[in-house]
Amino acid sequence: MILQISVAMKAMPWYCALPTISEYLTEIGWTKSFPRLNNVGWLAFLVYLAIYLVFVEFGIYWMHRELHDIKPLYKYLHATHHIYNKQNTLSPFAGLAFHPLDGILQALPHSLGLFIIPVHLNTHLLLIFIEAIWTANIHDCIHANLWPVMGAGYHTIHHTTYRHNYGHFTIWMDWMFGTLRDPMDDEAKVM
Incomplete structure (x- = not known):
């Protein structure tokens, strides 16, 4: 965990x-962002937010x-982050223990x-x-199962298989692109 904290802080x-x-x-006006809700209204705000969230989910999944x-x-x-590949080596600090360029690439969809x-x-x-909190x-x-949320159960599978559950806040992109592996299925196999 000390290594995770050190990598994250650097x-x-x-x-x-x-x-x-x-x-x-x-702030200098180069983006399509707007400062106040009354600039577009509630309906447009909600529509734009939904489109933005889908864009971010898609972008982070593929990145x-x-x-x-x-x-x-x-x-x-990315291997810097995946040295924590067992359930007993994962901690909240591992979520921020990335190579700096890896962190930038995965945040890029938010900025784009x-x-x-x-x-x-x-x-x-x-x-x-x-x-940051989500990561x-x-x-x-701590495996809570709240479909379609990409919780720790799904992401622990990602760290142990490397081929599944690349998603961000939800499991939808993994489901759409065939990389979803459900932790409930893994538990059923064990029983």
């Missing part, structure tokens, strides 16, 4: 740079999957979305904050 300033740059570009499938990316970037989809700036920042949560090995 990488964190680097992968905090992307949201900082994104916020600056938003994460490619970090596994493209061998040099895995070897030089700002240039494509109108999204409320504070909502975007809140989602980035929630993502720690899915590495804590």
